[in-house]
Amino acid sequence: MKVVVFNGSPRDEGNTRFCLNIVMDELKAAGVDVEYVWMGMDKIQGCISCYRCAMNKDKQCSVKTDKLNEYLAKMIDADGIILGSPTYFADTTTRMKALIERAGLVSKVNGELLKHKVGASVVAVRRAGAAHVFSSLNYFFLISQMFLVGSSYWNLGVNPNVQSAAGMENDVEGINTFKNLGKNFAYLLQKLAV
Amino acid sequence: MKVVLFNGSPRKKGNTYHCLNFVMEELKAAGIECEYIWIGREKLQGCIACNECRVNGDQKCTIQGDNMNEYIQKILESDGIIIGSPTYFSDLTVATKALIERVGYSTGRLLKNKLGAAVVAVRRAGANHVFSSINYFFLIKEMIVVGSTYWNVGIGRKPGEVLEDEEGIRTFQNLGRNYAYVLKKLQI
Numbered sequence: 001m002k003v004v005v006f007n008g009s010p011r012d013e014g015n016t017r018f019c020l021n022i023v024m025d026e027l028k029a030a031g032v033d034v035e036y037v038w039m040g041m042d043k044i045q046g047c048i049s050c051y052r053c054a055m056n057k058d059k060q061c062s063v064k065t066d067k068l069n070e071y072l073a074k075m076i077d078a079d080g081i082i083l084g085s086p087t088y089f090a091d092t093t094t095r096m097k098a099l100i101e102r103a104g105l106v107s108k109v110n111g112e113l114l115k116h117k118v119g120a121s122v123v124a125v126r127r128a129g130a131a132h133v134f135s136s137l138n139y140f141f142l143i144s145q146m147f148l149v150g151s152s153y154w155n156l157g158v159n160p161n162v163q164s165a166a167g168m169e170n171d172v173e174g175i176n177t178f179k180n181l182g183k184n185f186a187y188l189l190q191k192l193a194v
Numbered sequence: 195m196k197v198v199l200f201n202g203s204p205r206k207k208g209n210t211y212h213c214l215n216f217v218m219e220e221l222k223a224a225g226i227e228c229e230y231i232w233i234g235r236e237k238l239q240g241c242i243a244c245n246e247c248r249v250n251g252d253q254k255c256t257i258q259g260d261n262m263n264e265y266i267q268k269i270l271e272s273d274g275i276i277i278g279s280p281t282y283f284s285d286l287t288v289a290t291k292a293l294i295e296r297v298g299y300s301t302g303r304l305l306k307n308k309l310g311a312a313v314v315a316v317r318r319a320g321a322n323h324v325f326s327s328i329n330y331f332f333l334i335k336e337m338i339v340v341g342s343t344y345w346n347v348g349i350g351r352k353p354g355e356v357l358e359d360e361e362g363i364r365t366f367q368n369l370g371r372n373y374a375y376v377l378k379k380l381q382i
Binding site: 194 | 322326335337338340341346380
């Protein structure tokens with residue numbers, strides 16, 4: 001069982017990473033292979049609506065000037081996908097949105113490549129807007145015929161400090177949410193693997 | 195395996211009913227027992243934040259006089275829940291919201307690993323917001339939410355108009371199949 005985790009934060013070691021690490025630790029403890037991908041500083045563009053992916057049907061985005069196809073191959077290869085993002089203007093980051101648009105469309109037009117994989121979103125926030133980010137990320141999974149995992153709260157961590165992860169350790173409920181998410185994610189993966 | 199479906203539309207046989215029906219037919223074809231409950235005309239009040247359900251810990255809402263405790267019981271006994279609502283002011287209906295609040299607060303962690311799906315009927319716009327509003331309920335209750343080929347949305351205004359929404363019908367049929375697939379996996 002393998003899970004690929006994408007961090008769409010421009011900070012590799014910031015609050016989003018702190019939250020993702022808790023989920024990843026739970027997955028690893030359950031014997032799941034985890035690959036972490038930080039793409040929050042990538043120069044990755046959005047979908048240009050050329051629809052070549054629908055014509056070529058080669059599981060590739062025809063924009064080949066960035067790492068999208070590498071990321072998509074990791075998604076196709078994995079049993080589960082986790083998307084992490086901080087809250088920017090009450091929504092996900094530009095890089096994460098690019099990943100969603102292009103990986104989502106290429107998967108769809110190639111016969112639903114992500115069908116029956118497991119998904120979860122992870123959100124870091126200073127104060128408000130996280131639930132909207134959470135929905136934006138979840139739309140990707142739910143239109144891809146994936147199974148979305150819940151937790152004891154929506155998967156978000158709150159830290160008034162946006163500059164670094166210092167202080168995120170005080171969000172006890174957030175930490176518990178991510179631990180429960182990791183456990184629930186591993187549970188479903190194991191059930192689906194039977 | 196049992197799934198309970200709630201229709202929060204005030205119309206008994208409106209578009210939400212038809213949308214739910216497409217999902218239900220797939221579930222039944224897969225051998226899953228379905229119970230369909232129409233709540234859209236019931237006087238279900240919202241949570242009054244008395245906190246007594248938490249103090250008592252008995253999975254009962256202390257508000258008397260409506261069917262909520264019966265619904266809580268049905269949900270606790272089921273393996274999956276499907277909640278359908280039309281789009282009212284870009285969100286779910288009052289009956290649907292009352293169900294979410296009171297079931298949500300009174301059931302602790304007992305809905306964990308049950309299956310969930312939202313089904314939305316819409317005339318034109320706002321369906322995705324309804325879809326999210328219902329999914330928030332499942333995702334904070336540690337449930338598993340099932341996806342489809344599109345968001346679970348059917349387009350139509352007059353009762354039955356959704357029967358002409360071919361993509362909507364396909365979405366609900368695929369949702370039903372995916373729901374049955376994972377429900378069976380969870381039994382193993």
